[in-house]
Amino acid sequence: MRVMVIGSGGREHALAWKIAQSPLVDALFVAPGNGGTEGVATNLNIDITNHAAVIAAAQEHAIDFVVVGPDAQVVAGLGDDIRAAGIACFCPSKQAGQLEGSKSFTKALCDEFDIPTAAYGRFEDEASALAYLYTQGAPIVIKADGLAAGKGVTVAMSVEEAEAAIIDCFAGAFGASGASVVIEEFMQGEEVSLFVLTDGSAILPLTTAQDHKRAFDGDTGPNTGGMGAYSPAPVMSREIYDETMARIVEPTVRGMAQRGTPYAGVLYAGLMLTEAGPKLVEYNARFGDPECQVMMMRMESDIVPLLHAVATGTLAGQNVAWKDQFALTVIMATQGYPGDYGKGSEIKGVDGLDNNALTVFHAGTKRDGNRLLANGGRVLNVTALGASVKEAQESAYRGVDAIDWPEGFCRRDIGWREIAREG
Missing domain, CATH: 3.30.1490.20 (ATP-grasp fold, A domain)
Incomplete structure (x- = not known):
């Protein structure tokens, strides 16, 4: 099978890294990719907002299967256009992608199918x-x-x-x-994310994770795209998981199908664990970033048959196996992120760091000959396995400390909640 991954971030590097391990894959391309993806695939320097250019590249390289990573491409309907060209594609439809693309769309779905979420108002x-x-x-x-x-x-x-x-x-x-703006009640509790695959009918639960959205230690500073994550999240007990599936995830998949807009892809439920039970914070219509990185590190199964089963409506009966370990990722970002930041600073010490328990996924990087340069806000995802969150954290920060990049910064407390519980 010849596969193309769409995107240029850490999520896409993690997906390409995992897909490249599949014996089913003969050739792997990433469009446009980054300084890390070229280590596992062939980068294609194309504008992914130009759907015709994406399809032309897929046809030129005889691609059998496309995996779309970023939210903007999901919401823009790239998957629909690729499927219309006769190519199998892992990507929700544009209509289904409104679960992420419109907060008010999701709120209306919650109202219609009695899915617990924060009280809200929408204003124009x-x-x-x-x-x-x-x-x-x-x-x-x-x-x-x-x-x-x-x-x-x-x-x-x-x-x-x-x-x-x-x-x-x-x-x-x-x-x-x-x-337009959605104003929600402030929900008290702890946030956790649950990921499932669905082909619009069958649902295959994946795993849980916890992200760290604030820029600085102690969950302070502005919101970001995510400064680190770990998986699984032990705070998601079996009882909470069962309630989440029964009251949130299953009614969503069923409701989307009933509305005539079946959801086929990965469904990422951001949850708040309140005293009244789990409530939906929001849905994302793609793998999280940086949650994807920790999930790919932990996934034992070949991911390609799972993604292809979603794309072809054959997910029923599929299973997924996980390593009996925790994974934790630390985001190294350019100074100034999520505000204004510079580009082009050199990063040293990354190549050669990877081993069985640690992988550095690239996000905002590019190669200039033998030099690795920062080319974005979130730049590197130092990702490690461990028998506990604490052990995974220690390994990840050893990786961070081996990287020479004065213009970068990271949080030093990723995983702090679970580590406090571990004692």
């Missing part, structure tokens, strides 16, 4: 959004309705902070994504 002008805020008070959560690269959410602890977030959205801080 600043005045009505502010009026609602003043009736609710703080803490409160302000969300741009559309995609905003993980940065369109403000957990406001004061009315003033919430006001600023609303004004920013309607002033164009997130472009068209902020043209």
Whole structure:
């Protein structure tokens, strides 16, 4: 099988790394890829927002199967266009991708199928959004309705902070994504993510993970696309898992099918574990980043048959096996991220670090001859296995400390909640 992965981040490097291990794969391409993906695949320097160019490249390289990574391409309907060209594709439809592409779409689905989530209001002008805020008070959560690269959410602890977030959205801080705003109640509890594969009918649960969204230690600083993660998340007990599947995931898959927009892909449920039980924070219509990195490190099974079964509606009866270990990833980012940051600084000490228990997935990197350069905000994902979260954390930070990159930074406390519980 000849496979092409779409995307250029750490998620796509992790997917390509795992796909490359499959005996079913004869040739692997990544479009456009990064400085790390070229170690496991052939990079194709194409504009993935140009669907015709993606399809032309797939046809030129006789691709049998395309795996779409990024949320923007899911929401833009790249999967639909690839399938229309007669090529099998792992990617939800554009209509189903609204589960991530529109917060209000998901909220309406929750209302219709009685899926527990935060109380909310949706607004298309600043005045009505502010009026609602003043009736609710703080803490409160302000969300741009559309995609905003993980940065369109403000957990406001004061009315003033919430006001600023609303004004920013309607002033164009997130472009068209902020043209409407969803305001949610602040849910008290611990966040956890559950991933499942579904072909629109059958559901294959994958695993759990916990992400770290804030930029700095102690969960302080601005929201980011994610500064680290670990998997599995022991806080997700069997009882909570069963309740989540029965009340959140299964009604979503069933409801999407009933609406005539079946969801086929990986469904990523961001959950809040409240005193009243698990509630949906939001859905993502793709593998998480950086959660994908820890999942791929732990996955024992060949991923290619699973992804292909989703794409071809044959997921029923499939199984997945996991290593009996924890995985933890630390994101190394360019100073200034998630705000303004520079590009082009040299990174040394990465090549040769990988071993059976540690892999450095690249995100925002590019090669310049023998030099490895930073080319983005989140740049490297240092990912390690261990018998405990603490052991995986120690291994990952040993990897971080072996990398020479003065212009980079990372959090030093990834996994802190579970490590505190481990004692």
